[in-house]
Amino acid sequence: MTQLSERPAAAQAERTPNDAALAAIAGVVAGAFGLAVAELVAALVAPGSSTLFAGGAAVVDAVPGWLKDLAVAWFGTADKAVLLGTMGVVLAAGAALAGWAELRRPPLGSQLVGGVGVIGAIVAVLRPEATPLWALPSLVGIAGGVVALRAAVARLRPEPDLRTASGTVVDRRRFLVATGVTAGLAVLALAGSRVVSAGSAAVSAVREKLRLPTPQHAADPVPAGADLGLEDLTPYVTPNRDFYRIDTALRVPQIDPSSWSLEVRGLVDEPFTITWEELLALPLEEHHVTLACVSNTVGGDLIGNALWLGYPIRALLERAKPQAGADMVLSRSDDGFTAGTPLEVLLDPDRDSLLAVGMNGEPLPVEHGFPARLVVPGLYGYVSATKWVTSLEVTTFAADQGYWTPRGWSALGPVKVQSRIDVPRGSAAPGPVTVAGVAWAQHTGVGAVEVRADDGEWVQAELADTVGPDTWRQWHVTIDLAAGDHTLSVRATDADGLVQTDAEAPPAPDGATGWHTVGVSVG
């Protein structure tokens, strides 16, 4: 009896709110274990087939254009981290709920885990590059998650208390051990998946060792006057590490060049496939081209200028002999992304469209499309700049569309004339103030840039040199500013005389317009 008064068995047997919290924790740990198991299986099947990444990629694809814009506007290129973080929070909340449900209404928690896993399997199998095997990671993950959940929650069920023979007791110590072991196994599974998918390290190593051939046709040298070298002014050539990155790939495709090839097919008389070796043996060219993203807002930085090494897309298409009636080339990436580019643009002998393998003197960085991507002067990236490209299909705009077109973006995406003020940033001393920035109108070229303070007269800026119309141009001008707060505006005119409009338009569906303005406090 003394024992009973010390440890009332009846009270022990009751499911306290405490046990509900423990069940929720068990749910989160079991969920993490299931996802880690899925990662491990995915590392063996295909990197993209993991529940997390297939799910994330499906979310990315389902996102409408305006939401993509908003995400880029709010989080910039951290949008992927934000997406994965949000998914993590939602999944953790769901897993906690599953733990609680498994305790209160078994087997509801197991069913929840199974349901989420089945959705993961379906979504994975529906990925553009998927095979039926892609269901495996989620299915094995369900098994792992359910076993772990049931094992942990079973420990929260009252058992006969051996000490009293009559009452029951919940042994929380055994629960903690079971949960701890599951958490440990989850970490092990995750580490294992990282070891198995060390392929990414392998591809980086291959890239490091790679020596690209010298171009048959070298780029025109950058004139000394192309870069004004002003502090805070964007450099004329963007270093690779600073080059903006925009793509739908949550996991950067890892492609060993020895297994890469490009297929040219569709409405052509002579389809063919070219290997990496064959590509590098062709006469390569180097050109400076400024690449811009259609999602760039006025004054934004989703734009960069690089020296690209590659083979003319025109020559590849001519070899395949496009048929009459074709008007579009649908380029496809290893990860399923597609871009629809006018055939006419790619065949234009005056436009240096490249199947690029090099960027600023080195192989393409893995996140910029290694081993090969497209670069087309004058078009936004979403309709032209396919990274990790594996096929060019000659087709028609009537029959096919690129990735972003059904998501609210225009089928055609010529770059609009734009300009940006980089200097001054925020404040200046009274008197003559240097105002400087960049302007672009790829493939047409920039003809003039004007700046004004407040509602004053437009003042002509001096244009820096450039290698040609396919890159942006720096500009600068000195303006007298009195003490006080001022607003500086800039507008460019392209080489055809088209003046940049002040009408403000958002990025969707075919590129933002409006003048870039900055505030300066002088004093």
Ligand SMILES: Nc1nc2c(c(=O)[nH]1)N[C@H]1C(S)=C(S)[C@@H](COP(=O)(O)O)O[C@H]1N2
């Ligand atoms: N495979 C693939 N290629 C892609 C994309 C993508 O999502 N996937 N995005 C395009 C877009 S919208 C842009 S603006 C450019 C950006 O190229 P960068 O990341 O090298 O700057 O890549 C293009 N190529």
Ligand SMILES: [Mo]
């Ligand atoms: Mo883009």
